[in-house]
Amino acid sequence: MKKKLDIKLILTLTFLGFIGIIALIPYEMTTLMNDDLLELAGIPLPVVLTVNTISQTIMLFVLVLIGERCMRRTGLGAPIIEAWLHKKEIPAFQKNWIWLAIGIAFIGSVLVLALDTFIFMPNIVIPEGAVAETVWWQGLLAMFYGGFTEELMVRFFGMTFIVWLLAIITKKYRESIPTLYFYLGIILAALIFGIGHLPATIQIFGELSTILLVRALLLNGLLGLWFGYLYWKKGLEYAFIAHMSADIFLHVLLEPMFS
Numbered sequence: 142m143k144k145k146l147d148i149k150l151i152l153t154l155t156f157l158g159f160i161g162i163i164a165l166i167p168y169e170m171t172t173l174m175n176d177d178l179l180e181l182a183g184i185p186l187p188v189v190l191t192v193n194t195i196s197q198t199i200m201l202f203v204l205v206l207i208g209e210r211c212m213r214r215t216g217l218g219a220p221i222i223e224a225w226l227h228k229k230e231i232p233a234f235q236k237n238w239i240w241l242a243i244g245i246a247f248i249g250s251v252l253v254l255a256l257d258t259f260i261f262m263p264n265i266v267i268p269e270g271a272v273a274e275t276v277w278w279q280g281l282l283a284m285f286y287g288g289f290t291e292e293l294m295v296r297f298f299g300m301t302f303i304v305w306l307l308a309i310i311t312k313k314y315r316e317s318i319p320t321l322y323f324y325l326g327i328i329l330a331a332l333i334f335g336i337g338h339l340p341a342t343i344q345i346f347g348e349l350s351t352i353l354l355v356r357a358l359l360l361n362g363l364l365g366l367w368f369g370y371l372y373w374k375k376g377l378e379y380a381f382i383a384h385m386s387a388d389i390f391l392h393v394l395l396e397p398m399f400s
Contacts, residue, residue, distance in 0.1 A: 147209055150209060150222065151202070151205050151206055153222060154209075154219070154297065155201055155202045157289040157293070158293045158294075159201070160285055161289040162286065163194070164284075164286055165285075167278075167279045168279040171274075171276075172275070173186060197290075201290065201293060204294055204298035205293055207298055208301050211301045211302050212305075214314055215305050215308060215315070216315040216318070217297075217304065217373065218376065219297070219376055219378055220378075221376060222377070239379070242379050242382050243386045246364065246383045247386070249387060250364070250390035250391045250395055251390075253360050253364065254395055254396065255399070256360065257356070257360055261352065261355075261360075264352055265352060265356070267345075268347055277392075277397075280391075280393050280396075281389065283388060284384075284389055287384050287387070287388040288385030289381060292372075292377065292380050292384050295331075295334045295368075296330060296377065304322050304323055304325075304326040307322040323373045326373075327369030327370060331362035332362055334365050335357055335358035335359070336358065338357045339354070364384075364387050367383060368383050368384050371383055
């Protein structure tokens with residue numbers, strides 16, 4: 142018998158994702174301020190931001206809803222948030238895993254910035270004015286979008302759905318699901334996230350060469366492998382922490398050192 146929708150969980154996760162969407166607005170304002178297409182279309186920036194916020198929130202709600210339906214079969218989920226919502230015994234955060242989540246996020250951030258600074262950017266021509274300059278606090282706020290919103294879309298929905306689909310096809314359930322399915326879910330979700338950055342790459346550089354394709358997939362997907370592993374092994378909450386930490390390292394603390 143199929144379980145009822147966990148409305149509390151769906152609404153709570155959607156609200157967390159909504160916080161991320163709102164927190165991203167200052168960053169979006171800076172990047173869209175000099176957008177030639179908006180200027181040609183004559184669309185006021187506040188209208189664009191409002192429509193974008195509403196559409197993203199609706200999409201997020203739908204994805205969280207699907208993720209909630211899929212997670213029961215896969216065993217994936219947000220155990221700490223679920224226990225808190227339903228007044229069950231709340232699993233304690235494991236400090237060693239939290240430090241590991243942050244530590245590997247730091248190492249991955251250094252690797253991503255090093256690859257971009259010393260491997261990719263020397264071989265790429267950036268059109269003048271293509272990259273808008275943002276301030277540190279905008280990057281700090283953007284960590285809520287990465288940590289909450291992107292993790293809900295990519296891991297809670299995307300990775301869960303991939304594992305669920307493989308389990309449905311092969312008639313597996315929870316403990317009987319092969320480890321391979323979870324690794325495939327981790328890799329494919331990270332790859333899809335990288336592919337999702339291709340339109341922005343084209344907009345910035347005006348083309349999609351081989352090196353730009355590899356750059357988009359590698360730099361946007363590398364850390365996602367770690368986030369996906371944490372989601373599988375420890376729960377969504379640990380993926381939240383790792384992703385938020387990585388965004389702080391990438392956009393606030395380390396990026397000025399590599400500029």
